[in-house]
Amino acid sequence: MQINGQAALVTGGASGLGEATARALAAQGARVTILDRNEEGARRVASEIAGLACACDITDAASVEAALERASQAHGPARILMNVAGMGSAKRIVQKDGGPAPLEDFSRVVQVNLIGTYNVSRLFAARCAALAPLEDAERGVMLFTASVAAFDGQVGQQAYSASKAALVGMTLPMARDLAQHGIRVCTVAPGIFATPLLTELPEPVQASLAASIPFPRRLGKPEEFASLACHVVTNVHLNGEVIRLDGALRMAPR
Numbered sequence: 001m002q003i004n005g006q007a008a009l010v011t012g013g014a015s016g017l018g019e020a021t022a023r024a025l026a027a028q029g030a031r032v033t034i035l036d037r038n039e040e041g042a043r044r045v046a047s048e049i050a051g052l053a054c055a056c057d058i059t060d061a062a063s064v065e066a067a068l069e070r071a072s073q074a075h076g077p078a079r080i081l082m083n084v085a086g087m088g089s090a091k092r093i094v095q096k097d098g099g100p101a102p103l104e105d106f107s108r109v110v111q112v113n114l115i116g117t118y119n120v121s122r123l124f125a126a127r128c129a130a131l132a133p134l135e136d137a138e139r140g141v142m143l144f145t146a147s148v149a150a151f152d153g154q155v156g157q158q159a160y161s162a163s164k165a166a167l168v169g170m171t172l173p174m175a176r177d178l179a180q181h182g183i184r185v186c187t188v189a190p191g192i193f194a195t196p197l198l199t200e201l202p203e204p205v206q207a208s209l210a211a212s213i214p215f216p217r218r219l220g221k222p223e224e225f226a227s228l229a230c231h232v233v234t235n236v237h238l239n240g241e242v243i244r245l246d247g248a249l250r251m252a253p254r
Contacts, residue, residue: 001138003233004029007075009068011058011120012085014041016195017145020222021082021229023049028230030080033071035064035120058085058116064123077131080233081124081142086113086163090156106159113163117144118170121185129181136236139182143229144171146189148244152251164189168242175240184239186232191246193220214248 008025012018013034019041026032026049035056036042042053052074054067071078089109091101121142128140146164153161167187175185192198192209198219199206210218228245232238 001079001134001141001233001236003080003230005031006080007031007033007071007078008080008082009033009035009071009078009120009124010082010084011035011056011116012145013082014038014045014053016084016197017190017193017222017225018082018084019045020226021084022046022051024223024226024230025080025082026051031075033067033075033078035067035071036085058120059111061119061123064120068123068127072127077127078124079128079131079134079140081121081128081140082145082229083117083120083143084145085116086145089159090154091159092156093158101158106162109159110163110166113160114166114170117167121174125178125181125183128183129178133182137182138184138236141184141186141233143232144185144187146187146242148189148191148246148249148251150189151244154251155254171242172240179239184232184236186238186240187242188225188228188232189242189244189246190225191220191244191249193222193225195222212249212252213246216247220245220247 008030010018010022013022014036022032022034032051034042034046034053039055046053056067057063091105093101131139133139144167146167149157149161150164150168171187
């Protein structure tokens with residue numbers, strides 16, 4: 001699928017990897033709608049790429065439906081979905097006071113990262129399946145954002161790793177399910193990237209993280225994630241695949 005002229009949706013596009021992806025899509029001629037709880041940030045990015053900002057809670061079906069309808073009215077039906085929104089958490093199972101980790105923390109991470117991604121994807125897929133096919137009978141493409149933590153999560157990352165591993169596990173069956181409609185599904189599992197949250201850490205901490213990456217020995221650039229996301233769109237034979245983007249990093253237990 002050619003990006004130019006297509007309507008695209010980016011969840012979590014107000015900052016970090018999502019912002020870089022929204023900018024990359026717009027630079028290649030897509031009409032981009034940013035779905036994010038951070039409405040101010042979404043508006044900032046949208047104003048700079050001639051896009052649309054929609055305040056949206058990806059875990060809420062009505063909120064997503066409203067955002068998709070607004071995006072469709074403004075840009076036409078979307079054929080590209082970038083699921084980048086997510087959250088992290090680090091909690092020891094047995095806390096310092098001897099008590100168990102709070103269940104609500106685990107539930108919230110899974111609710112946002114897994115169920116939120118599935119929620120947006122199912123609603124997008126239903127709309128996309130009704131569109132006329134393009135070349136190769138393709139109707140659309142969607143991307144999940146997992147993490148290397150899906151494969152080698154660290155101590156305390158039970159919720160985060162489980163939610164990201166679930167996205168990895170959902171990739172192939174969803175690709176198989178949507179093949180009949182000409183909708184492709186792929187996942188990118190990034191390593192340690194220079195997102196706003198990470199760049200707020202002290203320089204020595206950032207340097208230590210960068211040193212753990214075999215090559216290139218630096219933090220990943222959001223633009224590199226965005227470049228791969230755009231390649232998934234344009235390479236029609238990429239389907240049902242999970243791609244690690246980590247500089248050969250394998251996370252240590254701590």
